[in-house]
Amino acid sequence: MHLVPAEHAHRRVLDEHGVCDAIAGVGDPAAVRDWADRFGLLADPGRLTLLLAVRAVPDLSVSDLAVAAGMNDTAVSQALRLLRVAGVVAARKDGRVMRYRLVDDTVADLLEKLPRPLV
Template sequence: MHLVPEDRAHRRAIDEHTVCAAIAGIGEPAAVRGWAARFALLAEPGRLALLLAIHRAGPIAVSDLALATGISETAVSQTLRLLRASGTVAADKDGRIVRYHLLDPDVAPLLDLIPRLPHDELSHDELSHDELSHGGLSHGELPHSGLSQGELPHKGAPTSQG
């Protein structure tokens, strides 16, 4: 059981090979924390809606994101500040307009897994106005995760690829 940490080596395994495979499958703890933080970003409906809009529409301005998602411009700006700090999105200045694009290459494939609705079926009815308009931000914390903004993954953070 060469992969079992020393502090757990005294415990008996039913299948040592499977335990080592499971440990290898989990990967490095820092990478696991980074992915958990990414999933926490995706877990809030307002952030997810913004990320989907940014990913699928390309570089987009705050006011256009607010219009597309039904989230207030203030909440969009606050959420984008959080997403920028995490290295998930980046801003590009185009004259007086700031447009946001997806930066974290590991998030794009996750967003691609979410099916698009046909244009005539698009509706905000499934997401409450409160969920979308507040963007899920409450004093810098990510709801349901217990993570603060400082614990989010950032560009260069470890990923499952190293």
Template sequence: MVQVTPLETCVVVAAHPDKVALTRQNIPEHAEAVQLAAMFRLFGDPRRVRILYALLEAGELCVCDLSAAVEVPETAVSQALRLLRTAGVVENRRDGRMVYYRLADAHVRMLLDLSREHTRHEGSS
């Protein structure tokens, strides 16, 4: 049985209706929360994270270059890119027989930049 410490519960049970109503208006609905959780799961794999940061640095790379940059077999890179492309995190373009990958948009770049900054900040505290 898990014991609950006083820090994890309200000492006096009294909800503040105005704060609760405002909070409910501004938090994601269940369906959106499911989408957000799926997005964060994509960032839960170190290989995918390194691939994303490689694309952030280089702008655009083919599978061969990504594989060499992140030191992961091409098949694993291709698999990761398929997941990331399906989720709308990366895009590709074909140039003859070559396919080049890049981050989908500025939002992905911002998320990666902020995540790394947060991690570095947390590590220095």
């Protein structure tokens, strides 16, 4: 039971090899937290809708995304701010208009796995 943390070494285990394999399969706890955060971004219907729209048509403006997603401009701006801070989307200024595109390849790959159309 070489992978069992010291604070859990006292606990009863039925399958020592299985426990070690499971711990190895989980991997680095920090990486698990990063994935949970990434999935958390996708768990919100509004953000997921925006990501699907941006994936389908890169470089849409906030107001165009709001219409496409059926959301108000303020909610879209707030969601895009979260997605931008997380590194999922990037903004490009076009005159006075900000245009957004998907830049996280892993999220793009996850979105690609969704069935079309979502119903």
